[in-house]
Each structure stands twice: as C-alpha cells, then as structure tokens.
Amino acid sequence: MLLSVIAIIVGLAVLVWSADLFVDGAAGVARSLGMSTLLVGMIVVGFGTSAPEMSVAALASMQGNPGIALGNAYGSNIANIALILGVTAVVSPVVIRSQVLKKELPILLAVTMLAFLHLQDGQITGVEATIELIILVLVFTWMTLQSRKKTAQVDTLEVGVEEEFEKITPLKAWGFLVVGLVLLVVSSRTLVWGSVNIAQSFGISDLVIGLTIIAIGTSLPELAASIAAARKGEHDLAVGNVIGSNLFNTLAVVGIAGAINPINVPVEAISRDWVVMFALTVLLFVIGYPKKANGEKSINRVGGVLLLSVYIAYTIYLIAGVLQ
DSSP states (O other): OHHHHHHHHHHHHHHHHHHHHHHHHHHHHHHHHTOOHHHHIIIIIHHHHTHHHHHHHHHHHHTTOHHHHHHHHHHHHHIIIIIIIHHHHHHSOEEEOOTTHHHHHHHHHHHHHHHHHHHTTSEEOHHHHHHHHHHHHHHHHHHHHHHHHTGGGOOHHHHHHHGGGTTSOHHHHHHHHHHHHHHHHHHHHHHHHHHHHHHHHTTOOHHHHIIIIIHHHHTHHHHHHHHHHHHTTOHHHHHHHHHHHHHIIIIIIHHHHHHHSOEEOOHHIIIIIIHHHHHHHHHHHHHHSOOSTTOOEEEOHHHHHHHHHHHHHHHHHHHHHHHO
16 A cells, blocks of 8 residues: 555656656757647657557457457547547646647547447457558558648747757757656656555446546546646647546557457447547637637636536546445
8 A cells, every 4th residue: 555655656756757757858849840739739748658558458358358448549639639638738828829729729629520330330440450550550640741731830929938958959859758648648657556556445446446546547648648738828728638538548549459459349448438528629629729829718717617617527427436
C-alpha cells in the first residue's frame, strides 16, 4: 500500500514537470521545422501522449484481449474532450485562433463516423483495422502538406507567442521533447499502477478500474500537456493535442489492436460509449469552432464547466451500471 501511495505522488510530480518540459520542446520544434504550433500539437504531442493507449492496445491484443484496447481508446477520447479540455478551459480559457481548425474538427467528426461504420456489425476485422491505419497516415500527411503551404500566412498572434521559444536551439528543443515524452509516459504508467493497486486493495472490480482509473490514467499525459500549454499561452497546442490524440486513439490504437487480433465489439461500445464520444465531438465542434471574421473563438470557463459536467455524469452512469 505504501509503495502504491509513493508511486502516485512521485508519478504525479514527474508528470507535471515533464509536461512543462515537453511543451517547451514541442514549441521549439515547431519553430525549427517551420510548422504551426497547432500541427505540432496534433502530430508530435498527440502521438506522444497517446503512447500509453497504444502500448496498452498492442499488449492487450497480443494477449488475446483486444476489446480492452477498444474501451481504452474510446474512454480516453471521452476523457480528452470532456475532462481534459474542460479542466484546461477552467484553469485558463482556451483561445482558438488558427483557421486550420476549420478543417481539423470536421476530420475528427468524419473519423468518429467511420468508427461507427466499423462497429455496427459487431466486429472490427483485420481489414477494417488496416484501413484505419492507412487513413491515419493519409490524414497526417495531408495536414503536414497543408501546414507547409500556409507557413507564410501564420497568424500574427500565434507568431507573437512562438517568439518566446526562438532562443531554444533545435537540438535543445528535440532534447526537451524526447526527455519530456519519455518521462510523461513513464510517470503516467507509474501513476496508473499505484492507482490500480490501491483500488484493488479496496475491492473495486477490474471493470470499474478499467472504465475509470485506466481511461483517466492513460489520458494524464494529455491533461498535463494541455494545461501546461494553455498556461504558457500555447492555446493551439492545447487544442491540437486533444484533436490529434483523439485521431490517434480512434485510428491508431484501435487499428493496431484490430490488426493483431479482430475485435469483438460489445453492444455497450456502440449504444453507450460511441454515442457519448460522438456527442462530445459535436459539442466540441459547436463550442470551439471559430465564428468570428478573424477566426478566433474561445472555450471559456462556462464551456469548461459544461464539458466537466458531462464527464462527471458519464462516469457516475458507468459506476451506477456496474453496481447494479
């Protein structure tokens, strides 16, 4: 018990510190590669902070339990939007400036609809999983090319924020990024390990642990990175992190698991979890989509509280269902 408590305390402390280091590195890499902060957030941060989910997916599928990957991926997507963006907006209202969001949000919505098409027949086959992985590569290749074309048109407000990181050399930025990423993943796994041990010692079922602690635990890197990014004024990085992570979870996490072993889809994954994930994606589109002429829109504290309320209600519903 004592070791588990220590793991939680140390894991949380390292998580917060490494997230700050990681955001500094990501912003520095954005400058050195001539890429927008949003794109780096979606590809580098989104991929990096989805590493826990991807490792769980591969391991679970190889052990003959690919369904765990499906629950972890969709549970993390729900946590990313409702919990992470909710907490981030409450801490510091998230200003969305980039015009690129007009394209990335619809893509996330389309990918969510694709997930439904693969779920509805009750199984995600190897072919469907491979299609998801191919789409992932195509989407991020397209995003990279679009970013390159529009580098000269980067918003002046975004440029002003990025100027803070000009003094970081490319080598130092990559160093920060790699070290921060490694520590993010290790600390999140340590925190999850300690939490699971304590939960089991109190007799909480594995199902409740998987639906709550594991889903939240594997999303902790996104939470820490998004809060750190928002507090530094890197709002595009915070939002891009969530969008990128959800794209990776939906396409890469499920794709990896399904490519290793076909996934039998429980009815609840469609009627409950996918519905909540889809509804939150639409809600993000509504409250975060830029409507002003300058393309600026903010997720304020009211929006943050709304997202958090949805996540709390969903979690209570899950626990109530298990306890029945």
